[in-house]
Amino acid sequence: MTQQESQATSSSAAPEVIGEFPCTQTQLRFWILDQLQPGNPALNVSVRWEIRGSFKASTIEAAFRKIIQRHEILRTRFVEREGNPYQQVLDAVDFKLSVIDLRSMPPEQREQRILSIGEETASAPFDLTRGGLFRVALLMVENNRAFLLITAHHTCFDGSSIRVMGRELGEIASAMEAGRAPVLPDLSLQYGDFALWQHEYLSSYGFETEQSFWTETLAGAPYFEVPSDHPRPAIRTTSGNIISVAKSVEFGERIEAAARDHKVSLFAYGVAVLSTVLHRLTGADDILLGTQIAGREQSDLEPMIGVFINNLVLRLPVRPNVSFEDHLKTATKVVSAAVDHHRMPFNKLVEVINPARDPSRTPLISVNFNLSKAFMEDRHYGDFELISAASQSPGVVYDIGFGMVGRPSGWRMSIEYNTDLFDPSTIEHILQLWQDVYEQALSAPFEPLSPDSIGEQTPASATPSIVDSSAVPLSGSHATAPVDAIPPGPENMAALSSADRMRLVGEIWAKVLDVEKVGPEGDFFSLGGHSLLALRMLSAVRERYGVKPDLALLFRHSTLRSFTEAVMGPAEAEVRAQAKTAAPAWERNSYKQGTGRCAIYTINHPFLYYHLANRLSDDISVYNVNMFGAAEAEMAAEVTLEDIAASAIRAMDIRPDAGPVGIIGLCVNGSVALEVARQLRQSGVTVAFTAAIDSWEPGYFRTLPWLNKRLWIAERRIKRLAYFVRKLLSGRMRPTTFLKEFRVTRWLLGMFSPDRAKASAEEKTNSRITEFLVRSARNFKAQPVGDFLIFRSEASPVRARKLLFGWNVDVAGKSSVIDLEGWHEDSLTVGGMRRLASVIEERFAHGKH
DSSP, rough: OOOOOSSOOOOSSSOOEEEEEOOOOHHHHHHHHHHHTTTTTGGEEEEEEEEEEEEHHHHHHHHHHHHHHOOOOHHHEEEEETTTEEEEEEEEOOOOEEEEOOOSOOHHHHHHHHHHHHHHHHHHHOOOOSSSOOOEEEEEEEEEEEEEEEEEESSSHHHHHHHHHHHHHHHHHHHHHSSSOOOOOOSSOOHHHHHHHHHTTSSSSHHHHHHHHHHHHHTTOEEEEOOOSOOOOOOOOOEEEEEEEEHHHHHHHHHHHHHHTTOHHHHHHHHHHHHHHHHHHOOOSSEEEEEEOOOSGGGGGOOOSSSEEEEEEEEEEETTSSHHHHHHHHHHHHHHHHTTTTTSHHHHHHHOOOOOOOOTSSSOOOOOEEEESSSSSOOOEETEEEEEOOOOOOOSSSSSOOOOEEETEEEEEEEETTTTTTOOHHHHHHHHHHHHHHHHHHTTTTTTSOOOOOOOOOOOOOOSSOOOOOOOOOOOOOOOOOOOGGGGOOOGGSSSHHHHHHHHHHHHHHHTTTTSSOOOTTTTTTTOOOOOHHHHHHHHHHHHHHHOOOOOHHHHBBBBHHHHHHOOOOOHHHHHHTTTSSSSSOOOEEEEOOOOOOOEEEESSSHHTTTTHHHHHHOEEEEEOOOTTHHHHHHHHHHOOOHHHHHHHHOOOOOOOOOEEEEEETTHHHHHHHHHHHHHHHHHOOEEEEEEESOOOTGGGGOHHHHHHHHHHHHHHEEEEEEEEHHTTTSSSOOHHHHTTSSSHHHHHHHOOOHHHHHHHHHHHHHHHHHHHHHHHTTOOOOOSSSSOOOOOOOOTTHHHHHHHGGGGGTTOOOOOEEOOOGGGGGHHHHHHHHHHHHHHHHHHHHHH
16 A cells, blocks of 8 residues: 655645744754755654544544644745755645555554554655645554554654644544534744744843853763764764653652652652663763753743754763762752753854764764653543554664653653664663662662662773763854855866865855964864854855765864865875875874864774863864775785875875874784874974884784794683673673674674674774785884884783883883773773873873973
């Protein structure tokens, strides 16, 4: 059976625009997210209602048409002019109810069919340039029973809109059947009126007060996240699923009684519980949570459909030795303060705090929490009843979203999660821990937050749970110059030199950012840029030069130099120069543009070094160069390590007059770091130090007697097994991940679960790059490079300290080996990364004296 097209479409006559308004800040945020990923299903709001009793499909359709006429937001589309979005209200849209008849389907197949149709309708994309970002399907399952599947885009709909729509649908449909006029509240305002009010508010004194509060509250805030089971993709994905548990009515009565006894809201009680859960999962004592507030404190807004919600950031300190009751007091103060300052639009908050942009993460928050009674009341309307039902996830915005919904039948605890990051078993464990902590809070509120009685298991990952992220303040406001003031560019940009192309693109940046000039290493976001200014800049670049960069590209290449190269490609002369070497091309990622002249360049392992940027002080820039984009054919060639290092240096693009730099490499990448440092010094760049982690001199093991080699290998295997067994037993590693660490157990896992035994894309790429570099480094002879820092993880024997990892005295100099916690790549997680950052800070500080 083919589902009928239900998104509102233009009628035969072109719709008439009857009003145009600025976008609200929440609409602007969702519009920007749609620009990042057009048709993003995570921006859809999916609702499912059950209808029981006597009803007609034609009456339901007519009732929805009446609702659309009452609320202008349901007849709205979005247009863009010079990178700025506007909402336009149309006089009418052609709404059509999709009716799907499942009554002839066997009951045992019907439920699965309902779920599949629900998934399809919830995830189907919207085109924001078309009016009527709203569709409905009616699934007839019995003569007197059906399901309504409603999907709306978040730019025009929020959770409270569900309640408004449900009441109006029931009242209008029942009135039509009874032949009477529906009794509905008058709408004194439309959504466009709210948009105009907010536009004025942002220039008021009240907004300045909100800004001061949030700047102070989030100063030096970490980026909190739960360690994932799988490597984080370079670009954020929206693949999601929901795991839920239905709690008894008695559970609801207990939590409501506990909240009353402590004189706090159910939400504040839930925040205290969840922050305890997250502390136990990660060990972090500074927890950041996101949540949404309805934003309808004015009575005139209550009967309106539209998006009024705003994101709040809750920053919760957690002290493990205090009781839950004491922690609840802290959580209540945090929640109250945030609610008192809820008018700061999240989009503006991101502009003010201006965190480091990362296309693989949402800004400021990765974990979200909501607790509320069901938006839709179960209620009789005439001859039929509307009943709320659990909806499906069209896609996820956050890594993990915790939700509690209260219904007459009891509370439901749900976790919506990104399936590209987490396994279902991990989320099931977290869901159980959440319930356990609730039980402890209810039965023993005076016990410490971290008792030994509850075992926690943190997902194994190279991603640490918390990142010390120093905020970069936004300096001044930006009255953007009209892009028409930017002169058109030449037709053949490739024929120009890199400097000329950067100059032309830099003119656009300067106009948009309202600064006098932007240098090659100027970072768009550090200069005060934000997502809206970025879209204006991208629009101007598209207009002048005919290229089509997007926001995701700017997040990856945020400096003028890297952005210009990514958009325009290398200059023709540079292409000819690069063709002289067969070494694979490298790409550079900018992790942080510091305020000072010092810079760190890390070699390969891009997903490990990201958090180093946030461990270092604000004046140090952090970059990564890697070969993750190199084709397999490029790595099949015989290339010297010297040529590989030269290719990496081209990607680094360091000016001779740049400030001091540090080069860091893990394992064989330590050899690459040494050769990179040598060539940089030779070209006049100041290299403050070179750091190698677990990096042996390439030819050292070939000089050892055969028996010594075998003994070393056996010793390493035993220590490796012991390390990962300890990690497994302590709950820091999942059993599946443990089995994948060893050849025999991986083979056994593959026999029973082939999919789980497969290496991830990142693991395969790392392995391919390592093999290529080991082969290329066989005949490499390192030369002195000045200050050489040697780090040892638990993967290397203690005697490596005395042996200086086989490096001769000319290269090693007066180096002493510095120990890091963890086994090889594990040494670049929380503890090891902290130690590495401390040493780097000391070396740069030493070089200044």
